[in-house]
Amino acid sequence: MQRRYLSLAAVGLAATMTLTLTGCGSGSGGNDVTLKLIAADYGDSKANSSQHYWDDLVRAFEEQNPGIKVDVSVYSWTDVDKKVEDLVDAGKAPDMAQIGAYADYAAHGKLYTADDLLSIPVQADFTPSLAEPGEYQRLQYGMPFGASTRRLFYNKKLFAQAGITNPPQNWDDIVSDAQALKAHGVKIPFALPLGPEETQAETLEWMLAGGGGYTDNIGKYTINSKENVKTFEWLQKELVGKGLTGADPAKLNRGDAFAGFADGDVGMLNGHPTLMKQAEAKGIDYGTVELPGANGKAKATMGVTDWMMAFKQNGHRAQIGKFLDFVYSEKNVLKFSADYNLLPVTTSASQAMLADDRFSKLHGFLNQLPTAQFYPANKTSWPLVSKTVKSRMGATVGPQGNPSAVLTDIQNTADTADNATE
Structure with a gap:
């Protein structure tokens, strides 16, 4: 998961394994092979x-x-x-x-x-x-x-204290639930980690929820599609603009958002399975649901x-x-x-x-x-595109952000890189 479950997974560590393979014959030693x-x-x-x-x-x-x-x-x-x-x-x-x-x-x-x-x-x-x-x-x-x-995680105790009886099913629910959590003093009603650690993941989750994605069904980049632009304009206006993310998304990393959820400071966030263990270790009573979309469940999860x-x-x-x-x-x-x-x-x-x-x-x-839909990892241009998303998307939803312009800039970068490898 970079994905990193970005991953992917837990806190994003890495192992280098050195494999020493010694021939697969009788083991007489003459065919010994060392693999790394x-x-x-x-x-x-x-x-x-x-x-x-x-x-x-x-x-x-x-x-x-x-x-x-x-x-x-x-x-x-x-x-x-x-x-x-x-x-x-x-x-x-x-x-x-x-x-x-x-x-x-x-x-x-x-x-x-x-x-x-x-x-x-x-x-x-x-x-x-x-x-x-x-x-x-x-x-x-x-x-x-x-x-x-990915699924949406929510803190059951915080929801109950705010009078929320059901987890969100669509974007309107996210906003109303986040507003109720904020009114009851929750530090971060909805954590939106668009910091440099794993921005490419959070970005794709929201693109899918809004009916878009990084590519179309034949693998062509569609980063500045009208669906994607609309999604990030919604985030800018309805979540960040209304003060429902608690912190500047451009400075919030995935690991910090997960830690905040485990500490009971976050009401909702998108998460992967390793967050379960982290939350349980801190005694958090949580639930998960499929990612909410604009008008119902997201068309797909990441x-x-x-x-x-x-x-x-x-x-x-x-x-x-x-x-x-x-x-x-x-x-x-x-x-x-x-x-x-x-x-x-x-x-x-x-x-x-x-x-x-x-x-x-x-x-x-x-x-x-x-x-589920995945990163376009089979494109040699993807590492550059991912790096560009990490450096640009956080500021897009801020007060001075321009989702259409930023997504078009990233689209142009992606197209140039894609054409160079053809």
């Missing part, structure tokens, strides 16, 4: 770092494959994409990376396809709505790893997935494939999802989660996954 894997850490502390998940998984893999060893090391989300980029630029690409974007590496011919690596049953098990964004020029290079969708990819530079295709088949087994996908409050990326693990009452609070998020 750099990947993201989804924990929010050393105690629940993804390091523990991978150490356990590697231990089980090595027991079944005595000729293969895996050595894991961990980096933060802040550094992980840059770490991979630096290694690739230095001619020292890792064999595998589990990070936020894959398309640029695919475009430069540096990656194996999923067809090259995975057994047919494993590849076919990916949830279709997650596998498709992993395709570049109709070939799958990005293998989904960890997913989330989905986020991170990507596993494999570089061709060092070879080792067979060994990488054997390990990834193990990584994507139902048992391991379900355990990772359970450990970090994320959604499974395979059909088999999703069905197992839906059938298990232990995960009932995730079921609402999971049921939205097949129709």
Whole structure:
């Protein structure tokens, strides 16, 4: 989730995993191979770092494959994409990376396809709505790893104190509920994190709620569509302009908004599954509903997935494939999802989660996954567009903001970048 559940997930840390794969033959030593894997850490502390998940998984893999060893090391989300980029630029690409974007590496011919690596049953098990964004020029290079969708979280205690009996179903409800919360002294009636941490996510959530999005159904950027302009004009006038966001959205980061909700200072916000654990740890009684839209439920929710990819530079295709088949087994996908409050990326693990009452609070998020809409991660222009959104969108909803002009500027940037890569 950058998505980051921006993510994506918890507080946005990252793990670099170094994989030492030692040939998949008899283990005689002559075919020993060392593979490097750099990947993201989804924990929010050393105690629940993804390091523990991978150490356990590697231990089980090595027991079944005595000729293969895996050595894991961990980096933060802040550094992980840059770490991979630096290694690739230095001619020292890792064999595998589990990070936020894959398309640029695919475009430069540096990656194996999923067809090259995975057994047919494993590849076919990916949830279709997650596998498709992993395709570049109709070939799958990005293998989904960890997913989330978005729902609106609300504080039940604060709602009750303000006399609100039902969660919001549309934008008018959001405004009236936020006004009631403000009247009862709630510090931040509706948290709108458009600060630099994960602006691209909050932006897409609101675009979808307003009937728009970053792209149309054939992948063309539609950033300055009339739907998107109308959405941000509404935010500027109805939420920010009426003092219902409590703080300057341009200065509010996602992590701070989540922390505020967990502290009981936020009445409502858009959130992903990892917020549940954060809120529960502070004793917050919360509810979730599908994202409200302009005239009812949003047409779709935002989905986020991170990507596993494999570089061709060092070879080792067979060994990488054997390990990834193990990584994507139902048992391991379900355990990772359970450990970090994320959604499974395979059909088999999703069905197992839906059938298990232990995960009932995730079921609402999971049921939205097949129709969720994702970042255009298969476009090599997306990293630049995402960076531009992060730097520009926060001020758009402020008193001096001009949504139409800003969205058109970003559209022009996107079109220029898109044309340059064609």
